[in-house]
Amino acid sequence: MARSTAHTPLLLDVLSRSLAALLGGYGLSVALPVLVGLLLPVERGPATVTALLLSFLVYTGAFLWAFGVRSHRRAW
Numbered sequence: 001m002a003r004s005t006a007h008t009p010l011l012l013d014v015l016s017r018s019l020a021a022l023l024g025g026y027g028l029s030v031a032l033p034v035l036v037g038l039l040l041p042v043e044r045g046p047a048t049v050t051a052l053l054l055s056f057l058v059y060t061g062a063f064l065w066a067f068g069v070r071s072h073r074r075a076w
Contacts, residue, residue, distance in 0.1 A: 016076070018066075029058050036050065
């Protein structure tokens with residue numbers, strides 16, 4: 001059975017958006033605890049916990065944004 005090429009652009013679009021969400025969300029969620037940990041005027045422990053909890057929201061937001069924009073190029 002021959003594979004249909006009609007779905008190839010859609011598959012590449014979803015793959016591109018998924019990679020943008022994974023890589024971009026990971027980069028943001030790793031950088032956020034470092035930044036918030038340095039900027040919050042509290043002790044290191046509570047600042048780290050707060051930053052790590054915020055990083056889950058940022059990662060989820062990155063995924064939603066990557067699939068919410070019109071084109072996969074904009075997601076990158």
